Amino acid sequence: MPEAMVAASASDSTDRSAVQQVDVAVVGAGFAGLYILHRLRKAGFSAVGLDEANDVGGTWYWNRYPGARCDIQTVDYSYTFDPDLENAWTWSEKYATQPEILRYLGFIADRYDLHRDIRFGTKVTSATWDEAAQRWLLTTSNGATISCRDYIMATGCLSAPKPPEIDGVKDFGGEILFTGRWPHHDVDLRGKRVGVIGTGSSGIQAIPKIAEQAAHLTVFQRTPNFAMPAHNGPRTTDRVAQFEADRAAFREQARWSLAGVPIAQNTFYSWALSDAERRERFEKAWGEGDLVFILSQLWADQGNDVDGNTLVADLLREKVREIVKDPETAAALSPFDHPFGAKRPCLETNYYTTYNRDNVTLVNLRDEPIKAITSTGITTDRRTFDLDVIVFATGFDAMTGAIRAVHPITGRDGKSLSDVWKNGPQTYLGLTVAGFPNLFLITGPGSPSVLSNMAVSIEQHADWVVDRLIEMRDKGLTTIEATDAAQQGWARHMADCSALTLHRLANTWYTGANVPGKARGVMPYTGGVGPYRSICNEVVSRGMLGFRLTGPDGAEQCNDGEIVRLQPDVRLVLNMLAEMNLPPIESMGAQGARDFVTEFNKGRPPGRPVGEVLDGTIPGNERLRYRLYRPGTTGPHPIVVYFHGGGWVLGDEQSDDPFCRDMCRRTGMIFVSVGYRHAPEHRFPTAAEDGFAATRWISEHASHLGGIPGPVLVAGWSAGGNIAAVTCQLARDRGGPQISGQLLICPVTDCSFDRPSYAENAIGYFLTRSLMYWFWDIYCSPDDRTDPRVSPLRGELRGLPPAYVATAEFDPLRDEGIAYAEGLAAAGVPVEQLKGSGHFHSSYVMVDVIITGAACRAKMAEALRRFAGLPAAASDERARFERKPQPAEINAAAG
Ligand code: NAP
Numbered sequence: 001m002p003e004a005m006v007a008a009s010a011s012d013s014t015d016r017s018a019v020q021q022v023d024v025a026v027v028g029a030g031f032a033g034l035y036i037l038h039r040l041r042k043a044g045f046s047a048v049g050l051d052e053a054n055d056v057g058g059t060w061y062w063n064r065y066p067g068a069r070c071d072i073q074t075v076d077y078s079y080t081f082d083p084d085l086e087n088a089w090t091w092s093e094k095y096a097t098q099p100e101i102l103r104y105l106g107f108i109a110d111r112y113d114l115h116r117d118i119r120f121g122t123k124v125t126s127a128t129w130d131e132a133a134q135r136w137l138l139t140t141s142n143g144a145t146i147s148c149r150d151y152i153m154a155t156g157c158l159s160a161p162k163p164p165e166i167d168g169v170k171d172f173g174g175e176i177l178f179t180g181r182w183p184h185h186d187v188d189l190r191g192k193r194v195g196v197i198g199t200g201s202s203g204i205q206a207i208p209k210i211a212e213q214a215a216h217l218t219v220f221q222r223t224p225n226f227a228m229p230a231h232n233g234p235r236t237t238d239r240v241a242q243f244e245a246d247r248a249a250f251r252e253q254a255r256w257s258l259a260g261v262p263i264a265q266n267t268f269y270s271w272a273l274s275d276a277e278r279r280e281r282f283e284k285a286w287g288e289g290d291l292v293f294i295l296s297q298l299w300a301d302q303g304n305d306v307d308g309n310t311l312v313a314d315l316l317r318e319k320v321r322e323i324v325k326d327p328e329t330a331a332a333l334s335p336f337d338h339p340f341g342a343k344r345p346c347l348e349t350n351y352y353t354t355y356n357r358d359n360v361t362l363v364n365l366r367d368e369p370i371k372a373i374t375s376t377g378i379t380t381d382r383r384t385f386d387l388d389v390i391v392f393a394t395g396f397d398a399m400t401g402a403i404r405a406v407h408p409i410t411g412r413d414g415k416s417l418s419d420v421w422k423n424g425p426q427t428y429l430g431l432t433v434a435g436f437p438n439l440f441l442i443t444g445p446g447s448p449s450v451l452s453n454m455a456v457s458i459e460q461h462a463d464w465v466v467d468r469l470i471e472m473r474d475k476g477l478t479t480i481e482a483t484d485a486a487q488q489g490w491a492r493h494m495a496d497c498s499a500l501t502l503h504r505l506a507n508t509w510y511t512g513a514n515v516p517g518k519a520r521g522v523m524p525y526t527g528g529v530g531p532y533r534s535i536c537n538e539v540v541s542r543g544m545l546g547f548r549l550t551g552p553d554g555a556e557q558c559n560d561g562e563i564v565r566l567q568p569d570v571r572l573v574l575n576m577l578a579e580m581n582l583p584p585i586e587s588m589g590a591q592g593a594r595d596f597v598t599e600f601n602k603g604r605p606p607g608r609p610v611g612e613v614l615d616g617t618i619p620g621n622e623r624l625r626y627r628l629y630r631p632g633t634t635g636p637h638p639i640v641v642y643f644h645g646g647g648w649v650l651g652d653e654q655s656d657d658p659f660c661r662d663m664c665r666r667t668g669m670i671f672v673s674v675g676y677r678h679a680p681e682h683r684f685p686t687a688a689e690d691g692f693a694a695t696r697w698i699s700e701h702a703s704h705l706g707g708i709p710g711p712v713l714v715a716g717w718s719a720g721g722n723i724a725a726v727t728c729q730l731a732r733d734r735g736g737p738q739i740s741g742q743l744l745i746c747p748v749t750d751c752s753f754d755r756p757s758y759a760e761n762a763i764g765y766f767l768t769r770s771l772m773y774w775f776w777d778i779y780c781s782p783d784d785r786t787d788p789r790v791s792p793l794r795g796e797l798r799g800l801p802p803a804y805v806a807t808a809e810f811d812p813l814r815d816e817g818i819a820y821a822e823g824l825a826a827a828g829v830p831v832e833q834l835k836g837s838g839h840f841h842s843s844y845v846m847v848d849v850i851i852t853g854a855a856c857r858a859k860m861a862e863a864l865r866r867f868a869g870l871p872a873a874a875s876d877e878r879a880r881f882e883r884k885p886q887p888a889e890i891n892a893a894a895g
Contacts (some may be wrong), residue, residue: 002170018144022046025148026137026672029118030058032154032442032458034105035079038112048146049118058156060101064182065202066209068098070367071291071347072453075235076261079108080251081459095232113760119143127151128410129437134478136438149478150469153403154442157450160401162394162515168373172390179393181205185695189213195378195385198393199225201346206393208350211360218385220378222365226316230347231289253458258528260453261292269848270299270308272606282315295341304500304851306877309339317338320843323352332364338506360541389414397447398509399523400425411436424519428482428490428546429536431461437481440465445523446494452529464536477551486546489562497527497568500851503880527568539563566810567838574840577766590649590680597650605848607661618697624690625675627653629664630706638868639707641695642673645845646717647775648687649679656717658847666861669868670707673699676723684780688789691723692730710736713867717845719775721747725792725820728800739801741867743860745839746806746813747820750793751776751785755815758878765810767841772812793820797827802833804863806856808839834859
């Protein structure tokens with residue numbers, strides 16, 4: 001932009017003693033700041049933009065290093081708010097270069113006449129909430145102080161470069177460059193000896209370009225990163241065709257997707273694909289040159305399961321070995337210490353082939369750490385490298401660095417944001433902070449931000465904020481502030497979402513681990529763009545849940561609470577079920593309900609492989625069917641007799657198949673799922689007696705089934721948990737079989753419907769109160785209901801086997817499960833409880849759908865192993881990422 005315009009826009013505010021009064025101040029003139037300014041102006045607010053840079057562009061203003069490009073396809077990395085804009089601008093490449101993106105942002109600023117509201121070359125130096133005036137006061141490095149009612153930080157997530165932490169930087173006699181603050185003049189590296197420190201996205205983009213120029217390039221790598229080819233070129237025909245076919249639908253799909261790119265979710269599971277099928281899918285993804293594609297389209301378990309992830313990582317490492325000729329260099333370039341995707345992977349152009357050049361040396365800092373930077377170059381533990389130029393591609397103080405760079409930001413009661421965030425950022429929705437009224441963060445920590453297409457997330461945040469400001473103005477409200485309860489609830493929800501990912505296994509800038517001394521924790525929201533958008537909308541539709549809004553004359557509105565109490569995947573499943581608008585199961589009749597369950601189960605992920613699955617029958621008058629799941633390890637194994645759920649009416653020995661497979665794998669035990677008889681054909685006490693009879697037969701035939709003779713264990717879910725509990729009581733009273741432990745998952749234990757969980761969770765969580773009434777009516781007449789064979793809570797609880805009782809927060813049966821556990825404990829039975837917060841009745845058995853249930857099943861499996869006298873299973877996930885591959889192994893694998 002012409003400098004004259006900068007001067008003009010700043011000219012009325014050069015008097016430092018003056019105070020510039022505006023409705024809203026927006027810090028940052030990148031993608032976010034520009035769009036917010038445009039929206040604010042259209043809505044009739046007075047606003048000023050502030051940016052330290054001398055022009056628009058944000059991150060694209062500063063990151064001018066050679067090779068800098070976006071790595072989300074540019075057709076997606078664009079504003080979408082104005083359909084005419086989409087006609088006015090066409091990207092020239094699949095992944096636009098930094099100069100083209102900067103031109104685009106300049107074009108936007110011109111098109112919407114935004115320059116005149118922006119004070120460039122101006123840093124905000126402090127921000128203070130003035131309680132009396134109910135306004136923010138911002139001091140600046142240049143020009144007037146600003147008084148504004150609303151203060152918006154659109155400062156970007158990766159805009160505060162990390163200072164070099166290496167001794168001796170100041171002694172270096174050559175030139176020092178930072179990728180994140182690349183000079184605006186041409187940098188001529190021809191004939192020079194260049195060192196690059198850092199191999200993240202910036203380093204990986206810059207290194208091939210620098211190698212083309214430099215006399216010699218030495219790359220100092222601490223951690224190899226996953227990278228795949230960008231296959232850049234003209235915009236891809238299929239993506240463009242998809243866009244042109246229906247632009248509005250394309251954009252809408254992106255808005256509701258997980259990453260902000262219109263790619264559907266993948267439903268293939270690695271264990272259901274052959275090696276050849278997996279390789280074919282991988283080669284397609286490798287050829288696609290699209291990060292979102294390869295991160296999401298190989299198999300559904302790649303992002304949340306270490307085994308599924310390792311399959312991808314191995315294929316990626318294989319590619320490195322194929323491309324890089326020197327085995328030692330290939331080994332050093334092979335990522336090993338983090339799961340694929342847990343650290344930001346990179347798109348590359350000629351990166352790996354660059355290491356085949358004669359003028360490039362890779363220094364593996366894991367083998368020879370940098371000791372110091374000297375006046376002539378870099379010294380490691382082993383060698384000295386003479387250099388003319390050192391390039392720091394060492395990254396950013398991500399997510400919080402640029403926000404905390406305004407210091408202090410002082411909110412209500414004189415509290416500083418740096419103090420409030422000393423143990424890590426705390427926000428509500430990533431948008432607001434309790435104690436800091438009228439402060440908004442755009443793509444702040446706690447929002448999808450860096451885990452999404454930023455363009456989509458920025459528009460969503462800007463729209464949400466400006467829409468709220470308009471509503472407040474319409475209602476005569478002047479302040480908005482998150483409540484503590486809402487913020488704490490969001491932190492818990494964030495943690496629940498993160499538990500679904502593999503981020504816990506990597507030290508990255510997502511978690512603050514790249515900056516020495518920074519508090520650790522996953523900072524971006526990992527629950528996905530679409531779910532996040534629906535949550536933000538829900539906050540509004542539920543009366544600004546979790547916000548306190550005030551106006552003049554004491555007007556106040558506060559609907560306090562937590563926006564998401566369910567586990568994130570439980571929320572998705574319940575929303576999906578609600579959208580299906582299914583008729584109540586109890587309206588289908590018993591056979592109709594059975595047919596429905598059979599059909600429903602066809603759509604679930606296939607269970608994982610186990611050593612052997614075989615079907616059989618239990619001899620006797622009724623010849624009950626069973627299905628046996630045997631582990632892949634050498635037997636004999638302890639046996640668990642399992643009873644499926646289904647309210648004594650539905651299901652069979654196969655209906656909890658994924659659960660039995662999963663538990664067989666986790667426990668290393670045989671699971672025998674019993675097909676007991678159902679009501680209404682066989683009413684009480686048939687199911688209970690079948691359960692007992694089956695357990696006795698299985699115990700008597702343990703050796704024949706490949707099990708360890710002696711005591712068996714029992715387990716069951718829902719009505720199956722009821723049968724398991726009853727079986728333990730009958731076995732005690734009838735002289736056997738011996739049972740060494742019972743696992744009761746959301747069990748029915750009593751015929752009373754008075755406990756609070758029945759009322760609290762009467763509807764909305766799939767298992768409804770009315771469905772439970774229906775099950776009871778079909779199975780058991782009111783006269784029989786207090787019989788301990790259907791209400792075990794009313795039986796004698798002393799002398800029962802040790803128990804593990806799992807309940808779910810949003811389940812009508814929650815309180816009777818807890819009552820049973822407490823009753824057992826009172827009767828002297830060793831008992832452990834798992835109270836699954838945010839879970840519903842089906843959470844634990846919806847394997848590979850409710851991923852958050854996996855950690856609970858791991859605990860259940862450990863309990864069963866303890867009951868059986870087995871040692872705890874070794875499951876140190878971290879250990880799998882601690883050992884780096886040696887060149888010899890790499891050669892062997894390649895050979
Ligand atoms: P980065 O991913 O944090 O990478 C920094 C690199 O520097 C890492 O290899 C790191 O090693 C190394 N490093 C840091 N401090 C070091 C030290 N003291 N000694 C030795 N090595 C050190 O930073 P970035 O490459 O600038 O990328 C940051 C993010 O910006 C990316 O993940 C991406 O989200 C975004 N970005 C996007 C694009 C694009 O769209 N194309 C381009 C550039 C950046 P360790 O891993 O061992 O810490």
